[in-house]
Amino acid sequence: MIPALTMLLSCQLAGEMIARLFGLPVPGPVLGMSLLFTLLLARPRSEAVVRDTTATLLRYLSLLFVPAGVGLIRHAGRVRAELAAITVAIVISTAATIAVSALVFAAVARALEKRTR
């Protein structure tokens, strides 16, 4: 677990440093993710080091959002007046994004399969 965490944190740290050094608008952890991916491509054996820890982390991914979610309390007062409007806007826009992207993905995937057949 410690070798795995070291590897994950090193990638994140490197990602943060690269993003700052070159003034990239990409978040450090996302860069860290591409770094780890590149590392795994270069040395597939290192996957065994991280596999179990990453599986555990990802199994509890939703837990990690709870502290930030509780942060909604700080904006309760400001938001209360427009709570209904904001809720409707969030639900509609989220539903639209899910529906559009899933339908487009499935349609293009189907068209590709037909062509290769």
Place this chain on the structure above:
Amino acid sequence: MIARIWVYLSATPLLWLTATLAAYEAGAWIFGRFGRRPLLNPVLIAVTVLIAVLAATGTPYETYFDGAQFVHFLLGPATVALAVPLFENRAHVRAALLPMLAALLGARGETIASMAPKSVTTPIAMAISEQIGGLPSLTAAFVIATGICGAVIATPLLNLLRLRDYRARGFAAGLAAHGLGTARAFQMDEMAGTFAGIALALNGLATSLLVPALARLMR
């Protein structure tokens, strides 16, 4: 006596760290116990319970966050960890490059078309960079609200659309509801989770490049 214990507990990170894990466990138990209904999302339950407890005890969010930050911090390494399922499923991912690109562009088009309501659903890019190391801001609050909403509605909505392609389902959930959608997708199916993780990363990338450009255009 109770007051003395409270004085001690309210000054250590231990209490709110434990409360965060306990609230999530309770949420997960309720979710499983009552037939995994989308509205009984564990995060939604945990957040609701914790907000109620903070309000009832008059605890400031800053005090809560002192304890909960240890959980919050793991968001960074967890994002990096998404590289592993991506690596394991790289053959499937390579085969689906075109559908992913199309879905991303499709969702972007829809975003630009509905700029006003959508401006509240700020992307993972801002979410991550703002959250790590600091208290989550209003932007982050909207990101979280969007994520919870997406995690709740994704499954019923995608069932309604009769989409059975787990790659498409995961990608859509990750794109619309970032980490929370990704978490939900991993609960459903490993392949769905992988594609959700890619969508999350791509969206972060696309938005961080696109938003400044759009802002410049609109000025």
